[in-house]
Amino acid sequence: MSDPVSLLAEYGKKIDPIMEKYLLKNANPEFQEAVLYPIKIGGKRVRPALTIISALAVGGKAEEAYPAAAAVELAHNYSLILDDIIDHSEVRRGYPTVWKKYGLSTAILVAVHYRESIADALSDTRDPKTFHDIMARTIKLLTDGERLDILFEQSGREDEPYIVANRYRKISLEDYLNMIEKKTGVLIETSCVFGGLSVGIVEEEIIQALREYGRNIGIAFQISDDIIDIFGDARKTGKKVGGDIKEHKLGNVVVQLALEELGEDSLLYKTISKPEVSWEEVAAAVDEIKKTNAFRRAEKLRSEYTLHAISALQKLPASNYREMLRELAVFIEKREF
Amino acid sequence: MSDPVSLLAEYGKKIDPIMEKYLLKNANPEFQEAVLYPIKIGGKRVRPALTIISALAVGGKAEEAYPAAAAVELAHNYSLILDDIIDHSEVRRGYPTVWKKYGLSTAILVAVHYRESIADALSDTRDPKTFHDIMARTIKLLTDGERLDILFEQSGREDEPYIVANRYRKISLEDYLNMIEKKTGVLIETSCVFGGLSVGIVEEEIIQALREYGRNIGIAFQISDDIIDIFGDARKTGKKVGGDIKEHKLGNVVVQLALEELGEDSLLYKTISKPEVSWEEVAAAVDEIKKTNAFRRAEKLRSEYTLHAISALQKLPASNYREMLRELAVFIEKREF
Numbered sequence: 001m002s003d004p005v006s007l008l009a010e011y012g013k014k015i016d017p018i019m020e021k022y023l024l025k026n027a028n029p030e031f032q033e034a035v036l037y038p039i040k041i042g043g044k045r046v047r048p049a050l051t052i053i054s055a056l057a058v059g060g061k062a063e064e065a066y067p068a069a070a071a072v073e074l075a076h077n078y079s080l081i082l083d084d085i086i087d088h089s090e091v092r093r094g095y096p097t098v099w100k101k102y103g104l105s106t107a108i109l110v111a112v113h114y115r116e117s118i119a120d121a122l123s124d125t126r127d128p129k130t131f132h133d134i135m136a137r138t139i140k141l142l143t144d145g146e147r148l149d150i151l152f153e154q155s156g157r158e159d160e161p162y163i164v165a166n167r168y169r170k171i172s173l174e175d176y177l178n179m180i181e182k183k184t185g186v187l188i189e190t191s192c193v194f195g196g197l198s199v200g201i202v203e204e205e206i207i208q209a210l211r212e213y214g215r216n217i218g219i220a221f222q223i224s225d226d227i228i229d230i231f232g233d234a235r236k237t238g239k240k241v242g243g244d245i246k247e248h249k250l251g252n253v254v255v256q257l258a259l260e261e262l263g264e265d266s267l268l269y270k271t272i273s274k275p276e277v278s279w280e281e282v283a284a285a286v287d288e289i290k291k292t293n294a295f296r297r298a299e300k301l302r303s304e305y306t307l308h309a310i311s312a313l314q315k316l317p318a319s320n321y322r323e324m325l326r327e328l329a330v331f332i333e334k335r336e337f
Numbered sequence: 338m339s340d341p342v343s344l345l346a347e348y349g350k351k352i353d354p355i356m357e358k359y360l361l362k363n364a365n366p367e368f369q370e371a372v373l374y375p376i377k378i379g380g381k382r383v384r385p386a387l388t389i390i391s392a393l394a395v396g397g398k399a400e401e402a403y404p405a406a407a408a409v410e411l412a413h414n415y416s417l418i419l420d421d422i423i424d425h426s427e428v429r430r431g432y433p434t435v436w437k438k439y440g441l442s443t444a445i446l447v448a449v450h451y452r453e454s455i456a457d458a459l460s461d462t463r464d465p466k467t468f469h470d471i472m473a474r475t476i477k478l479l480t481d482g483e484r485l486d487i488l489f490e491q492s493g494r495e496d497e498p499y500i501v502a503n504r505y506r507k508i509s510l511e512d513y514l515n516m517i518e519k520k521t522g523v524l525i526e527t528s529c530v531f532g533g534l535s536v537g538i539v540e541e542e543i544i545q546a547l548r549e550y551g552r553n554i555g556i557a558f559q560i561s562d563d564i565i566d567i568f569g570d571a572r573k574t575g576k577k578v579g580g581d582i583k584e585h586k587l588g589n590v591v592v593q594l595a596l597e598e599l600g601e602d603s604l605l606y607k608t609i610s611k612p613e614v615s616w617e618e619v620a621a622a623v624d625e626i627k628k629t630n631a632f633r634r635a636e637k638l639r640s641e642y643t644l645h646a647i648s649a650l651q652k653l654p655a656s657n658y659r660e661m662l663r664e665l666a667v668f669i670e671k672r673e674f
């Protein structure tokens with residue numbers, strides 16, 4: 001069996017031309033370069049790989065899952081194009097973000113085009129109405145997760161009246177988990193469920209197993225993201241350490257757990273709430289975090305979700321593909337970038 | 338029979354609670370006010386009225402068309418929320434635009450939520466796959482129309498690399514008509530087609546008649562918009578005259594036809610190409626337009642589309658509802674705001 005990284009790359013390659021097909025449908029030739037740019041600059045292709053392997057794990061063929069796999073990766077890219085606008089992010093995967101490269105208006109139009117390409121892909125699935133419905137719910141929840149993530153920021157966006165008026169000044173671990181379940185968990189859950197539905201599985205027990213597996217690795221995936229943001233190796237990630245602190249995000253599990261120990265008088269809380277923060281101040285806040293148990297507790301929390309995900313797999317028939325899903329869960333837990 | 342204005346208002350009222358139902362589906366209570374804001378501030382409800390009357394005109398019941406009628410009006414609002422961001426517009430229907438009221442991030446999230454509410458509505462139609470497919474094509478074409486409209490601008494957006502690199506320096510009447518067919522015609526065409534499909538009509542001749550009627554009144558509708566922008570009565574429209582000139586838009590039929598007569602040495606062309614334009618300069622350019630035949634020619638062009646639309650109605654069975662569609666076409670032609 002291939003290692004998980006090559007596995008993702010292998011399935012990713014299969015899905016890229018399918019995404020391209022849907023993106024080029026009803027696209028003006030003058031617009032094609034901009035429309036293809038987000039998928040050309042790469043990405044791990046975790047979600048379509050999950051759709052395909054889920055389909056295989058319940059006894060289907062990979063090809064049956066291709067339109068749904070393309071849809072979930074297009075949905076992921078759709079959310080990234082918009083998130084980068086919302087977060088004023090200028091670089092992704094080492095390349096300029098869509099708005100940075102083409103401008104805000106074009107980025108919005110590209111994003112809209114992505115959403116319609118998702119619809120085009122979903123109509124090629126086995127049961128379009130069901131797939132369209134699940135995707136609509138998924139994107140609404142994802143949007144709500146993004147909304148909460150922004151409202152958990154402790155400064156900035158002074159020109160955004162809704163955010164200023166509705167900020168959360170304190171969040172609980174439960175608030176955090178609710179936010180990441182929506183922001184990251186639900187689309188990964190849908191990626192797995194789509195695999196099952198793509199091959200015509202209707203047994204609620206099997207679908208429920210895929211749902212639980214997906215949601216739980218999705219949450220673990222986001223916890224990994226948060227840990228990497230604060231403790232990652234810049235040489236591997238290509239990003240400066242502590243970006244979430246610089247962006248005032250209370251919605252990072254490490255920050256959240258550290259603040260439970262440090263309280264609001266801490267350097268960390270002051271740094272996160274300051275309108276403008278230098279990278280030196282971020283580094284000092286990260287040093288403060290290192291004195292707490294936040295890293296250990298975040299890892300422990302992530303392990304619980306990974307274990308829950310792996311245990312859900314027991315409801316699926318034993319196979320090499322089920323084993324791949326288990327390995328992917330472990331990979332997500334251990335990933336360093 | 339009611340006059341067209343009361344007719345639109347009457348059907349609009351019927352569709353508002355249906356749109357609300359789809360918008361509130363999977364909406365966080367904290368987000369509901371922002372999500373409902375765009376439809377609470379009004380709108381003429383032309384598109385859902387067309388869907389319902391089209392359904393009635395082919396022998397169906399109004400209720401059968403409600404989900405599709407809600408979908409087209411949600412799609413219209415979806416495009417307005419994003420257009421207002423793209424055009425930096427601060428006021429719509431006398432109220433702050435969504436981004437102005439809530440901030441850019443929130444406006445983007447509201448727009449995304451609208452798109453998923455469209456999907457929720459489409460899944461309640463008679464034939465979800467067909468409706469989803471038509472809507473995906475419609476929104477992709479609408480997006481392309483918006484892209485062209487921006488590329489027809491003669492100045493501004495210097496921070497948007499795609500626009501600066503791809504501007505059209507000259508456009509033909511054909512380019513203009515292609516742009517407005519996409520920007521305005523296609524969604525109005527879809528509004529009418531959805532009426533027929535909502536009651537189970539499959540005869541290509543009937544659907545084709547609704548399609549032609551809709552596309553042609555859509556184009557006439559946009560020509561009216563353009564004429565009103567340049568020659569409208571500010572007391573009726575609530576807008577200053579010549580907004581399109583201030584926004585450097587070559588994609589206004591009056592501007593386009595006037596420039597055919599005046600050429601590039603005109604005050605009009607200089608004004609439209611200037612990075613910053615005062616309202617006094619706009620007024621001077623409008624005075625120059627008044628010396629041309631542009632107004633008369635624009636009206637004549639619009640009449641041709643209206644007549645084409647009305648003649649397409651001959652393929653529908655004679656009824657009071659067909660007469661309503663004819664009256665709406667005339668109303669669109671004669672409207673002053």
